[in-house]
Amino acid sequence: MAQYQSDFDDQLSPTPYHGHVYDPGSRAWNARQMGLIDEGALNQCEGGKFFPETQGGLSDKVAPNDVPNAVPPADGKIASAGQEAGRVLDDPTKNWPRKQVASGDAIDISWFFTAAHLTRRWNYFITKPGWDSTRPLSRDQFEAKPFTQVESTLDPFWQHNAALKPANPTKHSIRLPERSGYHVLLGVWEVADTGNAFYQVIDLDFVKSDIPDHLPTPPGNLRTETVTGKSVKLAWNASSGASPITTYRITRNGITTIDVAASLLTWTDESVEPNTRYTYFVSAIDENGAESAPGNTIMVTTLGGEDTPPTAPGNLHSMGETATSVSLMWGASLPEAAIASYIIYREGKEVQRVSGSSQTWNDTGLTPDTRYRYFVAALDSHNRLSVPSNVLTIQTKSQDSGGNYPTWKLNEAYKKGDIVTYKGKLWKCVQDHPSYTETWAPDVPEIKDILWSSLA
Incomplete structure (x- = not known):
């Protein structure tokens, strides 16, 4: 687990991958160990949220300000979430490793995130008694409702950045329902700030247990x-x-x-x-x-105590650099409602204060090909200063690497109107999107005029 935490702490920018269940090993995790998929497919079992719904464009029932859902994965593609790179996960003929459990067991489900989205909930479904394990996974094989749900109702999500960002790793202790033999547990991590969710299936072998025939009903509406x-x-x-x-x-x-x-x-x-x-x-x-x-x-x-300063801003990182500018972003301090402003420091000196409702700032007028160090602190309404965020070191672009325009690269969050250089040409972003994959590069035929338009 220490290595997982170290890997996460080393990341200062968005990544094309998002997360997986590693304990007990999910099917994707096991497939990665078997060499059947790569690291990207392990972390990118991503499809529309609100399973078992089948249509997109739906609003969240408890948080209507969340991004509406994209279309959830089709039947037969649930384990891969419809991702081509992970299609082997949908193959029921593979002898997938199974974790041995018993009805009524309390087991820990551990998630590792390579990009910890603002989270609305985790839903845990299980296959019905008598399900047909020879068929690819489909909705009719699962119970219609999750047997366990972990949910936050904080809304709107943009006012609760720190509270909705999951710890890494995140562990849930869940109690298994009564089953016997081979079954599949489906964990769905639903995010608030996109229309997608991340799908992980865990293959289980239920052995005989001595639990009573009639358990009490779970207490409701905690x-x-x-x-x-x-x-x-x-x-x-x-x-x-x-x-x-x-x-x-x-x-x-x-x-x-x-x-x-x-x-x-x-x-x-x-x-x-x-x-x-x-x-x-x-x-x-x-x-x-x-x-x-x-x-x-x-x-x-919990709220901040009367004599407690705000927590440090989290995960300060760069959203992109040019020859003369850098775009900074960080996670909110707690308690968010009491934050009056964020103070940005460059080379140890204050350079800007922004509103407590902002977690971004663009530093301009910088020198090309120069290294800069930044950190951010929060100031609350009682004039109490937090400890600093992590220190971020970045280097501006060279002036001859496209003038004031950065080179397109993976793992960036591009905004409509951004201009980049790619293969000697200038390109303008047509709509907001993250550059998750090389297939979204500006000159890819399927992407031209959808995500990028050529200025050359």
């Missing part, structure tokens, strides 16, 4: 009633079962926190830290000791 810098008050709906419910078990960040009496449907966590993200779920236990599957999981970010 929610927060109050959140401060020192406490989080949770509430949930009652569970039911064949035997009386005696206890509710609250789990925080994957670790059991406390058991409370069944007569209580609220609990206040008074052991939290300010400006810190926590995940919670609740399960029910009956008088026989049988424990339900967990209810919905929620993410909560």
Whole structure:
């Protein structure tokens, strides 16, 4: 895991890849180890969000300001999310490695992100009893609703950058439903700031277990009633079962926190830290000791304490350089509502202050072919200064490498109107897009006049 964290911390700019499940090894992860796909296909199982929907252009039901969805993957292409580079993942004849589990097991699902999008939710689906494993995965083989969901309802997403950006790695503790034999778990990571989601399937082999025949129903509608810098008050709906419910078990960040009496449907966590993200779920236990599957999981970010300065701005990086300018971007400090301004430093000296609602700034009038160092700090409404962000070192372009226009390259987020040089010609960006792949280069016939237009 340390290597995963190191790889993530080394990244200062957007990448063409986004993430995968590595523990337990997803099908994509195993295919990569087997040499069947490359690193790009491992991380790019990307298709339209809101599975099992089939149409695009739909708005998020809990966050209407999110980007509407693109078309979700078609049946038969769910494991690859419709990506050609990963089509082997859709082959049911492969002897895919399976993780041995038992009904009712609590297992950890660990995600690694190469680009941590602002996240709306993770949904976990499982195949139905009696599904046909000889067919490529299709919607009718999965339960229609996820058995576990981790969701944030913060909206609009652009006002909650830090709270919606997932930790890397992100781990979810989920309790498996009752099954036997071979089944497939589908994890769908849905992002708020694009129309897409990332699909990872995990092949499971359910062995016989001794769990009771009738488990309590999962407690529903877990929610927060109050959140401060020192406490989080949770509430949930009652569970039911064949035997009386005696206890509710609250789990925080994957670790059991406390058991409370069944007569209580609220609990206040008074052991939290300010400006810190926590995940919670609740399960029910009956008088026989049988424990339900967990209810919905929620993410909560506590407020800043009265004497607590804001957190450091995160992941300062360059969105592009020219011979005389650099475009900077960073992640929001917490608590976002209290940030009055961000202070940008170049070579250790303040060069600009921007509004607390901004996380970008363009530095112009620079010298070509020159190295510059930047960091950013946040100033809150009480005039308290955060510790600095990471230090970013960049070098401006040479004057003879296209004048003031940068060379087109991978892993850049281009905006409409941007001008680049490519193969000796000037090109103008027609619509906002990230340069995820060489097939989106300006001179590719399918891309001309869609993403780029020639100025030569």
